[in-house]
Amino acid sequence: SVLLVSTPYIQISTDLFLRPKIQCQNDFIEYNSTVELTCSCKGSIESFTWTNDSKIIEPDGKRFTVKSKLTITDVQRYDLVGPIVCTAANSLQKESSAKFNLTVYYGPEDVTIKTSAPLKFVPSNSNFNLTCSASSKPAATFTWFYETKQIQATGPVLTLKVIEEQGFGHTLGNYKCVAQNDKTKRSVPSTAVQFSVMEAISGITLSGPKGILIADNSSAKLSCQATQGNVTDRVWLKDGKPLSPDSHVKFSNDSSSISIEVLKKEDNGEYICQLSNSVSSKEANFTMVVVYGPESPVVKGDKEVQLKTRVELTCSVSSVPPAKIIWKLNGTVIPGETKDTLIYNNIEYKHSGTYTCEASNELTGKSTNSPSLSVTVKENIDEGLSDGAIAGIVIGCLVAVGAAIALFFYCRGKVP
Numbered sequence: 001s002v003l004l005v006s007t008p009y010i011q012i013s014t015d016l017f018l019r020p021k022i023q024c025q026n027d028f029i030e031y032n033s034t035v036e037l038t039c040s041c042k043g044s045i046e047s048f049t050w051t052n053d054s055k056i057i058e059p060d061g062k063r064f065t066v067k068s069k070l071t072i073t074d075v076q077r078y079d080l081v082g083p084i085v086c087t088a089a090n091s092l093q094k095e096s097s098a099k100f101n102l103t104v105y106y107g108p109e110d111v112t113i114k115t116s117a118p119l120k121f122v123p124s125n126s127n128f129n130l131t132c133s134a135s136s137k138p139a140a141t142f143t144w145f146y147e148t149k150q151i152q153a154t155g156p157v158l159t160l161k162v163i164e165e166q167g168f169g170h171t172l173g174n175y176k177c178v179a180q181n182d183k184t185k186r187s188v189p190s191t192a193v194q195f196s197v198m199e200a201i202s203g204i205t206l207s208g209p210k211g212i213l214i215a216d217n218s219s220a221k222l223s224c225q226a227t228q229g230n231v232t233d234r235v236w237l238k239d240g241k242p243l244s245p246d247s248h249v250k251f252s253n254d255s256s257s258i259s260i261e262v263l264k265k266e267d268n269g270e271y272i273c274q275l276s277n278s279v280s281s282k283e284a285n286f287t288m289v290v291v292y293g294p295e296s297p298v299v300k301g302d303k304e305v306q307l308k309t310r311v312e313l314t315c316s317v318s319s320v321p322p323a324k325i326i327w328k329l330n331g332t333v334i335p336g337e338t339k340d341t342l343i344y345n346n347i348e349y350k351h352s353g354t355y356t357c358e359a360s361n362e363l364t365g366k367s368t369n370s371p372s373l374s375v376t377v378k379e380n381i382d383e384g385l386s387d388g389a390i391a392g393i394v395i396g397c398l399v400a401v402g403a404a405i406a407l408f409f410y411c412r413g414k415v416p
């Protein structure tokens with residue numbers, strides 16, 4: 001305050017007034033409220049000035065009226081960001097109010113719903129969630145809806161757990177949030193997002209026949225099941241290649257099982273069933289063992305072999321389980337030789353003769369003899385040219401050609 005000093009005593013002006021105060025009545029709602037700020041000050045005031053962030057507020061002839069009262073019709077949130085100060089003045093004195101912030105409630109606006117992943121099919125029990133946001137003062141509260149049914153949840157995040165706990169999600173449908181502002185009493189819905197919850201496939205098993213399967217006699221049924229999840233696709237593979245129905249492989253209507261009638265030796269192999277839906281894919285396998293054979297054993301080896309060298313004969317035969325082998329020389333069993341290769345490290349004359357192998361399958365009870373291979377052991381056999389000999393000849397020829405060319409040029413130099 002201003003003191004007027006005169007001698008010999010102090011006189012306090014009757015016009016002195018106290019610091020003005022900005023007063024307002026209630027909450028302001030954007031677009032709906034007329035703001036009325038009163039610069040309240042007792043005393044004889046000649047003028048009132050209002051400033052917003054130190055800039056003088058001028059009347060605009062429309063929404064802003066500036067006197068001892070500052071009036072703004074249909075107030076907007078950015079009208080006065082503040083701080084607002086009113087200053088009262090007369091010829092002797094000038095006093096400013098404390099800083100005042102105008103609170104204008106608004107919204108909700110820009111109500112946006114987002115999913116944590118852009119999925120149409122959401123795996124059950126995953127971390128999926130929905131988030132709702134809105135521009136609002138005070139902060140909006142949210143409610144959630146599946147189609148027209150309200151989901152019991154509050155807060156800006158709706159988790160899949162809550163959706164599933166309340167039994168929603170198993171059919172494709174629309175989810176939305178509604179943002180609500182307690183001050184403006186406005187409620188605004190978001191757009192809708194659409195998805196359905198799908199249970200992942202688990203507990204897959206591929207079961208097949210248990211006993212021994214004999215070619216041209218047994219048949220087999222393979223059945224593929226999952227304990228959980230709704231399966232939308234079933235694919236069968238054999239040895240990594242897609243299996244499709246044919247004259248002896250039949251698929252059930254839903255492809256959950258296949259029947260093979262009658263089994264052939266070619267049906268041996270690894271069977272895989274793959275079950276999938278939009279959120280998962282699982283597979284299981286079964287190894288089919290079809291017993292057959294032995295079929296057409298053949299003895300392979302050289303017909304003429306050199307004395308004192310290493311010689312190998314092999315007996316190749318097709319059989320499941322692998323055939324038992326017996327080797328024979330001139331029709332007599334060679335004792336102790338039961339592998340599919342017969343090896344002599346140092347072959348002798350007495351090993352000449354006709355070799356056969358006999359293959360037997362203990363499960364089919366069949367046995368078969370190979371055609372015979374006659375092997376002759378010789379002192380020296382003509383094995384053709386060795387690699388070293390071939391290399392020697394090639395080098396010899398090159399040297400000869402080189403010499404001829406050199407001679408040609410030498411002679412041309414000498415003969416006129």
Ligand SMILES: *[C@@H]1O[C@H](CO)[C@@H](O)[C@H](O)[C@H]1NC(C)=O
Pocket residue numbers: 029031032184185
């Ligand atoms: C705001 O004004 C509109 C009309 O302009 C009215 O419909 C609405 O109810 C008002 N809202 C509040 C909270 O007063």
Ligand SMILES: *[C@@H]1O[C@H](CO)[C@@H](O)[C@H](O)[C@H]1NC(C)=O
Pocket residue numbers: 082083099100101
């Ligand atoms: C007004 O708002 C400003 C920032 O926006 C803040 O620093 C200040 O404390 C507020 N004043 C009052 C009186 O609320």
Ligand SMILES: *[C@@H]1O[C@H](CO)[C@@H](O)[C@H](O)[C@H]1NC(C)=O
Pocket residue numbers: 214217
């Ligand atoms: C085929 O199976 C029948 C019994 O189902 C059996 O009597 C027969 O011996 C089998 N044949 C062969 C080749 O295993």
Ligand SMILES: *[C@@H]1O[C@H](CO)[C@@H](O)[C@H](O)[C@H]1NC(C)=O
Pocket residue numbers: 329330350351352353354
């Ligand atoms: C097998 O027979 C051939 C001729 O038929 C004979 O030369 C050879 O010595 C015989 N080998 C044995 C081990 O009896």
